[in-house]
Amino acid sequence: MPFKDLCQQKTTSGRKHFAVLLDPDNLTEASCLNLLTLTESHPVDFFFVGGSLVTTDHQAGLIRLLKEHSTVPVILFPSNSLHIDKQADGILLLSLISGRNADFLIGQHVIAAPMLKASQLQVYPTGYMLVDTGRQTTASYMSGTAPVPFDKPAIAACTAMAGELLGLQYIYLDGGSGAMKPVSAEMIAAVREAVEVPVIVGGGINTTEKAKAALDAGADVLVVGNHIEKNPGFLAEVSNLVASYNVALDVHR
Ligand code: 1GP
Secondary structure (H helix, E strand, O other): OOHHHHOOOOHHHOOOEEEEEEOOOOOOHHHHHHHHHHHHHOOOOEEEEEOOOOOOOOHHHHHHHHHHHOOOOEEEEOOOHHHOOOOOOEEEEEEEOOOOOHHHHHHHHHHHHHHHHHOOOEEEEEEEEEEOOOOOOHHHHHHOOOOEOOOOHHHHHHHHHHHHHOOOOEEEEEOOOOOOOOOOHHHHHHHHHHOOOOEEEEOOOOOHHHHHHHHHHOOOEEEEOHHHHHOOHHHHHHHHHHHHHHHHHHHOO
16 A cells, blocks of 8 residues: 555554664665565565664665565655655655754755655655653654653643644654664554544564554554564564454454
8 A cells, every 4th residue: 555545544444554664774785685585475565764863875775775676665764854865655754743843843844845846755744753762762862852751641642633733644653763662552542542644653663562562552554673673584573463453354344
């Protein structure tokens, strides 16, 4: 399903999606090809490409490789306006609504806007919310913003509501790459309840149980990066898990 159709589907449909986050700094060509082989038998819905701090110039090569060897949509997950690449299919235009740094709320977007308008990229306006999962993350430090406190689901819900009212079409709850613990089920459920738009959840999902907890709480899109880089077999586990939700859905229809 194209990513754009997600925001048109009724969230009550319950269909789940799986996005693999690929950090250009951490992947070799061989490890990327290995992941692509795995996706042939264990489908993923989207590749997100990016990271909070990209220190190499590998992104363009990575996207080229993905487009050469796979039909899975490639969606940019940029840390700033420099990370636009026209080879991708789309871009999460992230407004960091959990923070109060104008640059990441609107500033980078002003710089990116003419490039995005001139490109063929599908633009996905996304309310991006960092959640405090126990230690300061690269995203929080680099953006100079305070994350939503872990045990304050009401703050997360109100922030998501505000994002939706402002017209954002996706909400992304992120505990940060390699987070010590994922965003709580309580917070995911509160946000899911508060908005109609799809809820994307990622950060620190490194067991099937944690993936299941996020899906059960209402995540529409599950994002896994770090743990798949370390254990590629986890891609198959999450793929199977997400498929089991969708099969159950189809059976009961
Ligand atoms: C981070 O949500 C993503 O921005 C994925 O996190 O790398 O911990 O899976 P992980």
